[in-house]
Amino acid sequence: MSAPQHIRTPLARVLGRGAAKSGTEHFWHQRLTAVANIPLTIAAIIILITLLGRNQAAVAQILGSPAIAIIMLLFVISITVHMRLGMAVIIEDYVHDESAKLTLLMANTFFTFAVGLAAVFGILKLSFGL
């Protein structure tokens, strides 16, 4: 008679962080942003369509109005977080050389922060009229 054998220590099981030391964070944030992206993308497409054919002044005014600007900010932040996670998985799946992988993972973070911040800046600039 012996107790069930666990290779993982009791502490490791309680922490639940696994071999990658990051637990289910990646999975959870991926699903969280996936769910958020559905209504936000539909809203962004509707906003985009209503702005078609309008002149720049009207587009700037509508995009900068509080409700629309907040929806667009949420949209940009949610898709940017989601795509950073997705691209990290693509890199980890296909790039096996350690230094190339780390370089691309860094480039992924740089790109997503840059493009996300650029879009956020664009929206805030319209809102605050700077």
Add this chain to the structure above:
Amino acid sequence: MMPMADTRPLEAHPRAERPLSPHLQIYRPMLTMMMSIAHRITGFANYFGTLLLAWWLIAAASPNGYARFQWFAGSWIGRLILFGYTWSVIHHMLGGIRHLIWDTGRGLGPGEREWLAAANLIGSIAITVILWIFVLLMMGGSQ
């Protein structure tokens, strides 16, 4: 006689000719497999599509900048890219909904997953075409 132990570092050993696990080229193409690949490719494309989104949002602040964006969006290559981007976003969204359904443990049966894969493809094309008919009608009415 026992063969002498190989004392070279592990990375210097000759690569063993072991069978590799089969990959894409060995399977008959199936719709569920194609939609899985399409989900990754559209996600990859949407990643770079955000450059257009950021350009549009920044361009909206100035008349000259917006004129440049409108010139691009109205050109045939611009329209082609935007049409592709629309389909890519819609397809990835429907594919994502399919994955969220699977996350609940539903829709994994043989008939259901075929149906979901077909709905993903047909739905994405139909929604994209309907959106663009609407877009072109609106653009035609205002310009």
